[in-house]
Amino acid sequence: MNDSPHIPRVDPKKVLREIANVTGDVLFITDQTRTILYVNRSACRKTGYTRGELLGRKIHHLYPRENQARYTSKILQALRKGGRWSGDIELRKKDGTNFWIDAVAVGLFDPNGKAAGMIHLGHDLTEHRLLDRHAWESGNSLSLIVDAMEDALFVSDPAGKILMCNRAHCTALGYNQAEIVGLNPPYPWMNLTDARRLRRAGKLVLKQGALKNFTIEWKRRDGKHMIVSIAISALRDRRGKVSGFIHTVRDVSDVQHIEELKRSNEQIDRLVTDVRRKAGRLHTLESINRLVLNDTSTTRVFRAVTSGVRNLVSHDLAGIYIYDEEQESLIPHTLSKQTPFSRRVARFALPMGEGIIGAAAAAGKMVWVNNAQLDPRSKYPPAMRPEKEHFIAVPLLSRGSLIGVLVVARNRDPEFIEEETEIVRSFAEAATVALDNERLLDELRSRHLGPGAASGRTTPIPGRAAHTARRAAKKRVLSAKVARFGG
Incomplete structure (x- = not known):
């Protein structure tokens, strides 16, 4: 066992004894009557007994009383068949508590092959068993919860x-x-x-x-x-x-059905609102045509257009700016003003081509701009700070000539949507048709009644009182402009 000259000669039994004592596993050696002949330190520490208390005792006394016969029978049967047994067994400590070991029992035989005893070696499974039990209990609890x-x-x-x-x-x-x-x-x-x-x-x-x-x-x-x-x-x-x-x-079937019902109701509400808007639009357009056929002034037509827009489109500023050819400016004519900001803006004439309204007039087509305060085309009078503003501006064109611009503006959200632009556009077209019809009626009167019949009416331009001569001059220019279109 010790053939190397560099290793000192030692007693093999002493080496084996030291190995047995340093291992963490429990070790028992018994004779053929299962009486304990040897125990290591770990066995004493795990069971709580001293070496003197264990030596000479039957090993089955370390089994729980209820398992003594079963464990002994199982181990002996395995040793007779194959000389070896392994499995988990429970040992009882001196204090009466139990612990589990993963055990191996091997038979010892004399030179004649006769049974001389057994070696019992076991690894402590207490912690492993506790973890398994905890895992099982946790899993079982989780299963119940799920x-x-x-x-x-x-x-x-x-x-x-x-x-x-x-x-x-x-x-x-x-x-x-x-x-x-x-x-x-x-x-x-x-x-x-x-x-x-x-x-x-x-x-x-x-x-x-x-x-x-x-x-x-x-x-x-x-x-x-x-x-x-x-x-x-x-x-x-x-x-x-x-x-x-x-x-x-x-x-979520019920939630889905409720959402579908809610969407259906919202769709119905939108349809009802749309029908009301269309009915209101038709009523206003009918009123405009009736005004024209009744030989009503252009100013009243403009007021009807402004009133129609005001009733159907939420706004802060709505109405018509008239184009003054001599000054090349757009002058406020029939306006509905709802906020201090819109009232300040409505006091000023707008040069042709400047601002959103001027841009629509110059281009001859509708301009629809949300958040117009961010648009580079927007212009504001001196000392006025820009505010949130959404704009729809539709030019009024009669036979290619610019008459003015129909304007709708909001100084707040929501932004204008396409449906609202179509409403404003339809009123602009109605105003243009009204002016064309009025001009046609004047031509017919002139043809059948004489040249003086068509120019027998003049239409004053409504507005604020003339506080300055310049304001009065603008009104006179505007009156002449409207008169040329049969006002």
Whole structure:
């Protein structure tokens, strides 16, 4: 055993004894009557007995009383058959508590092959058993919690095979657990399109770790359809690799139906509002045509247009600016002013081509601008700070000539929408048609009644009192302008 000249000669028995004492495993050596002949330090420490208390005792006295006969019989039968036994057994300490060991028992035989005793070696499993029990209790508790959940839940592997599901999942679909666990996609309660969507959702979860509010349609076993919202989370092992997916499922069919009903009601409300607007628009257009046929002044036509816009489109400024050819400016004519800002703006004439209104006049086409205060074309009088302003400006053109601009503005949200621009455009067209019709009537009167019949009316321009001569001059120019169009 010790053939190297560099290693001092030692007693082999002493070496074996030291090895037995430094190991953390318990070691017992018994004779053929199972009387303890040797114990190591670990065996004394684990059992709480001294060496003197253990030597000479039968080893089965360390087994719990209820297990003594069973353990002894099991070990002896295995030794007779193969000379070796292994398994988990429970030992009782001196204080009456028990602990588990992973034990191996090996038979000892004399030179004649006769049984001479046994070696018992065991590794303490107490901590491992406690962990297993805790894991089992935790798993059992978790299983109870999962089964008590109102939301359906199922767990799948990365390929989609269902590994487990809770009671709510079975109830929701009408299948039992045995019919669900082990299924691979596509699942019988999903159509192929939604199955593909669920597979794509799984790929998305691989990238971002989770996905919420994934809505699809499921078909129950009884054929009824349900809308479900699924939250998917990735399960990862200790190395961070995805080992499966947790799917939490909530039936949102009622919520979906309520949302659909709400959307339907909103759509009905929009249709009713649209019908009312169209009815109001037709009524105003009819009034405008009636005014023209009744030989009414241009000013009254403009007022009818402004009134119609005011009733159908939420605004802070609405009305008409008349184009003054001599000054090449747009002058406020018939305006509805709702805010201090719009009242200040409405006091000033606008040079042709400047500002949103001037740009519409110069281009001869509608300008629709939300947040006009940010538009580089916007111009403001001196000492006036820009404010939030949404604009619709439609030029009034009669036979190619610019008459003025129909303007609607808001100094607040919401922004103008296309439907509102169409309303404003239709009133601008009505005003233009009214002016053309009035001119045609004047021509007919002139032809049948003489040249003086067409010029027998003049229309004063309504507005603020003339505080300055310049304001009065503008009014005279404007009166002449309107008169030329039959006012």
